Each structure stands twice: as structure tokens, then as C-alpha cells.
Amino acid sequence: MRLFLISIFALSILFLPNLTGHAQTNQNNDYELRMELYKRMESVTNIPWYYLAAIDQYERNVRQARRDIPKAEGITGIYFKPEMWAGPLNPNPNDDNPLSIQFFNGLGMDGDGDGKAVLSNDSDVLFAFAKYLLSYGTDHDNLKIGLWDYYKRDKTVSLIIGKAKIYKQYGRLDLDDHAFPVPLRSNYNYKNTWGAARGWGGRRSHEGTDIFADYGVPVRATAYGIIEMKGWNRFGGWRIGIRDINNNYHYFAHLSGFAKDLKLGQIVEPGMLIGGVGNSGYGPPGTSGKFPPHLHYGMYKDNGYTEWSYDPFPHLRLWERQERLKARKK
Structure with missing residues (x-):
């Protein structure tokens, strides 16, 4: 029995690097998929991709930190309440028809051209948020106004604008590296x-x-x-x-x-x-x-x-x- 347990432990050590590498590969793939989505929405709306990335990243982290919001299931983190998506007076909170959603002043939009506005569809969700901002304009100042009208919180606007600035400077999403606060060679x-x-x-x-x-x-x-x-x-x-x-x-x-x-x-x-x-x-x-x-x-x-x-x-x-x-x- 002892020999069996030792063998299992040895095998787990051997396969650990592969598992770690697999997790890293999945994360890199997520970054690629998200960037492709941001760039596609930029081409449609003229809103710079780094603003969309910043909004998505902000909401993703909010959802991870709170229990009153469901966790993200797709590659985007943006969350719309069903009543906001379908419209506050819409008798069907699960409505995915863009025309009826628009009739009830919902925010749901069709972002991938399939004729539906689905709350769980990454393209639809990001396009809906982008279209909301587009009503204010695509320049920096008007985007800030649009963000404030949506969130009604100065701190949130500041956090999103800060993220956009970082993404713009580095031109990529994989910015998860860290360093210890003091040099390791110091005492x-x-x-x-x-x-x-x-x-x-x-x-x-x-x-x-x-x-x-x-x-x-x-x-x-x-x-x-x-x-x-x-x-x-x-x-x-x-x-x-x-x-x-x-x-x-x-x-x-x-x-x-x-x-x-x-x-x-x-x-x-x-x-x-x-x-x-x-x-x-x-x-x-x-x-x-x-x-x-x-x-x-x-x-x-x-x-x-x-x-x-x-x-x-x-x-x-x-x-x-x-x-x-x-x-x-x-």
C-alpha cells in the first residue's frame, strides 16, 4: 500500500508541469479571444479597443468580488440585469428579440448578426455596452460622460479610465506579472x-x-x-x-x-x-x-x-x- 501511494505521488509530480502549462495555455487563449472580440467591436463602433477591454476587465473583477452577481460564464465579464437587457416593462424578461427589446427600451443588442440578442452571448453583450457608449460619442471626454451616466460612480469611471490607459500603453491584455516589493538580494x-x-x-x-x-x-x-x-x-x-x-x-x-x-x-x-x-x-x-x-x-x-x-x-x-x-x- 505504501509503495502504491508513493507511486501515485511520483506520477502527480511528473504530470504537474503539464497541468500548469495547460492552464497557462488556456489563459493565453482567453486573452486572444478577448482581444479579437475587442478589436472586432472597435471596427464596428469606432470605440478604441482599450476602453472596451477596460470596461470588461473592471466588470469581470467586480463579479469575482461579489456574491450578488452571477459569475461570468463566457470570455466577457460585463453583466446586465435581465430587466435592463430586455427592458424594464417587458413582460418577457428572457426576451432575445432585438425589435421587442428595443420597443421596451431594453439595452440588449444583436452583436453577431444572428438576429438574436442573447444575454449569454459575448458578442451581443459587448456590442450592447458599446452601442450605449456610442450614443455619447467616441472621444475620451464623451466616453467618460457615458461611463458616469451608466455607473453613477466617480470611482468606477476613474478605475476604468486607468485600465484603458494601461492597456493602450502596452497594447496587450496579459499584464498579470508581479514582483516582490523589495529586491530578493536585500536583507x-x-x-x-x-x-x-x-x-x-x-x-x-x-x-x-x-x-x-x-x-x-x-x-x-x-x-x-x-x-x-x-x-x-x-x-x-x-x-x-x-x-x-x-x-x-x-x-x-x-x-x-x-x-x-x-x-x-x-x-x-x-x-x-x-x-x-x-x-x-x-x-x-x-x-x-x-x-x-x-x-x-x-x-x-x-x-x-x-x-x-x-x-x-x-x-x-x-x-x-x-x-x-x-x-x-x-
Whole structure:
């Protein structure tokens, strides 16, 4: 029996790389299919593909973060409530006839020319959203107006526009790489301090992981994203906030300073220098030296309504392992 179990374990190890490779192949295929769909809708509507990609990515991540919305089944993430799709007064909430949907002021459209407007059809869904925006125009400012009228939330518009900016710059969708916040060759240590009690400024719990390192050790961006916040906070001292394409907000605090010419709205990528480890904070601007130098790293998720913090420790461990593996292969 023991020999049998050992054999099974050995076989699982042998086949693990193939399974991982298969998952990566499927993900790459999804990117290709999504890009083909975005480009096709761009050719029909003249709305740049990167805006459509940004909307789709925003909604995909919202659906992953919430329980009141069904998970996406196709390659797109955009969700329409049935009553919005078919029309609020339509007696048939499952109506897929474009003419009757239009009669009841529904948003459903036929995006692939089959004569039907199906809520589960990726082409129909993306075309419907694109046609909604098209009524406002195809330039940047009018698209922002259209997004605000649809979502009625400034934060959502900001997140989508940020994603569009990132997709436009890189010209691709596969932007999921990450980097550990400090160089692996530096002298650092960390443990899971999520939820630990903090007393300065009132009782509160620790919303992040502290990475202790020497003063001035480089701090790096962990993901593709946009600098959403830069400046002083009485708790965090000199800090930077970066929003990635998955609606995550990466928070770097207690910095000794910022990288040269770093500015709000700037696009960053994994491993890019953004500052240095320090001991700033717990007081008015310029306060430092009240604790050992370390980087406070936090992660927050936006779900379309609000934003909450979650434990970054597992992600840090993963990114650390991934970076070590990449270094060994070089």
C-alpha cells in the first residue's frame, strides 16, 4: 500500500508541469479571444479597443468580488440585469428579440448578426455596452460622460479610465506579472501581521504586512498599475498607492522618500523603483524615527460599491517564490 501511494505521488509530480502549462495555455487563449472580440467591436463602433477591454476587465473583477452577481460564464465579464437587457416593462424578461427589446427600451443588442440578442452571448453583450457608449460619442471626454451616466460612480469611471490607459500603453491584455516589493538580494524579513492590534491614533487592526529591511532599501511596484495616491499620511508617513488592472489597490507606507520624477497618474510595472524603505509616519509631515525601518504593504479590493482591505501575506509569499524561480532559470 505504501509503495502504491508513493507511486501515485511520483506520477502527480511528473504530470504537474503539464497541468500548469495547460492552464497557462488556456489563459493565453482567453486573452486572444478577448482581444479579437475587442478589436472586432472597435471596427464596428469606432470605440478604441482599450476602453472596451477596460470596461470588461473592471466588470469581470467586480463579479469575482461579489456574491450578488452571477459569475461570468463566457470570455466577457460585463453583466446586465435581465430587466435592463430586455427592458424594464417587458413582460418577457428572457426576451432575445432585438425589435421587442428595443420597443421596451431594453439595452440588449444583436452583436453577431444572428438576429438574436442573447444575454449569454459575448458578442451581443459587448456590442450592447458599446452601442450605449456610442450614443455619447467616441472621444475620451464623451466616453467618460457615458461611463458616469451608466455607473453613477466617480470611482468606477476613474478605475476604468486607468485600465484603458494601461492597456493602450502596452497594447496587450496579459499584464498579470508581479514582483516582490523589495529586491530578493536585500536583507529583509517579514511574517504575517494581518489583524494584529495597533494603538497609535486609537485602537485599530493592522491592515497589511510589515517587511523589515535596512533604511533606504529600494521599494518596487508589485504589479502593472497606475499611481493613484502619493504623499503624506499621519499613520503611513510618505506613502504611495497603486491601482492595478484587477481593481486592487497596493499600499506602500513608511517610505524614506520617492523615486525621482514619480507622479500621480503615472503607469508603473512590476519591479519598477518607486521609493525606499524608511521609518516615516505617526505624526505630522516629516515625522520619522519612531520605529525601526520597514515597509508596510497593504492590499485593498474595490467591488463597485466600496473598498476593503485583505491579507497580502499569501500574495507576498507567492510573488517571492515566483521571482526566485525566474532568477534560477536565468
